[in-house]
Amino acid sequence: MRNILSIAYKELSTYVTSPMAYIIAGVLLALTGVFFIDSVDQPFALASVRGLLRNTAFFLMPLIPPIMTMRLFAEEQKLGTLELLLTAPVRDFEVVLGKFLASFAILGGSLLLTLFYVFILRFYSDPDIGPVLSAYFGILLYSAGALAVGVLASSLTGNQIVAATVGFGIILMFSVVGNVSSVVGGAAATILGHLSMTNHYESFSQGIVDTTDVLYYVILCAVFLFLAVRSVESRRWR
């Protein structure tokens, strides 16, 4: 645990001493601002963050997480510091988890900054706080899943651009894969529907916290982080 925290702390300080953390928070706030205005500027608009966070999940989650994580392992490989990490008395999964947690802290923190819009809603109206909380819980899980994909992508290559592109592709695939389920039909449709990150987010945005959906994101994280650990391990053989 101490090792995980040491690595997370180091990554966190790299995020905040470079412009990265501020750019992420800035971009996120600017775009969610647009989403927010768009969602309240409708006839009979609901006082909720449903549209705001749904757009965040759909538009921003494929983009921001892989950019945040592209550096994590790709740069270590380029600088040769991976050799140092892998010869320190630290387990490979501790390295992966530490880096993942640092990126989640930054992205999660930036997402929580958007709670600002909830305060605006509370000022003008009376939003139902239950769905707000569940939607935030959902978007945090969503972002964790996307970051786990990004961590794997970064562990695959020494090139940050490649890492970001691969991460972007996988996350986008997971968010749109449900859209084709009506075309294929049958059991395949059910499977594709269950794989979709956006489908599992739906109930959160409606105020329902379903164990299946929570498990989906937890398993998604676990699978991709596990693959990342194996990918880092494989560096030892090459």
Next chain:
Amino acid sequence: MSNQTMIEANHLTKYYGDFPAVYDVSFSAQKGEVVGFLGPNAAGKTTTMRILTGFTPPTSGSASIAGYDVVAESLEARRHVGYLPETVPLYTDMKVKDYLRFMGAIRGMESSAIKRRIGDVIDICHLETYYDAYISKLSKGFRQRVGVAQAILHEPEVLVLDEPTVGIDPIQVVETRQLIKSLGGEHTIILSSHILPEVSMICQRVIIIHEGEIVAVDTPQALGERLEGAERVQMEVAGPAAQVVRTLRGITGVQDVTFTEQGDGRVLYAVTSRRGDEMRATLAKAVVEHGWGLLRLEPVSLSLEEIFLRLTTSEGG
């Protein structure tokens, strides 16, 4: 305590695909010993070091650090090693002090110990001026020192230094060598190099590795004596080439004579012979007695490749 084996390698073999980077390498090092790993590029030095530091597992064979197997008890073995890879691994966007702090933390040091040891290694490696500087602003030589500083930070029993003097300026090379020498005794050090004099200077024992296999293990002195079998002399002689070669080959002690014609008609002869000053005197006398002009005569040192070749052949392959 003095006769404790700190590094032990047993029949290490490492294949990359079909290519054996290291083949059946066995050696050991006692506590406080400084062992040099000498070999040309791609001889298998780095691969051996990567096995010892637990970075990469061997295809077969085993190795242990301070009694811990590098594969089965990898974490424990890694705790006892300080490692400086060939390309100094530095987070260039960190400050020297933050980098050292992080290296201490991931090696499981207590924060009070980290604080104390950072002070020590800054002193030992003469980094006082750069304590608070970003690593990206440091020159190559100082980066090398930061690399050494992180390797000794946790007071490891074993230090593994991969080509620690490559790519830094001559003054810093001298300083780095002195630094390594001063670290011996406390630490068991294994360092790689492709410079024979460097290894002779720092190490008590030299392991010569060539094409993945150990060719010779000896003290620098004994190794020097074994190499004294031969000397190479370059001569420039004004005279008929064929006759000169025949005459030189006829001298007892001369093993081989080759000649190359320069563009301007001059002829250079490379004479491999028994070692010793009297040999050169004999060569000079022979040339002069035939009435040819001896324009130049100078001993040239054998190249590293030739040293390996000699050792391989003298060892019987």
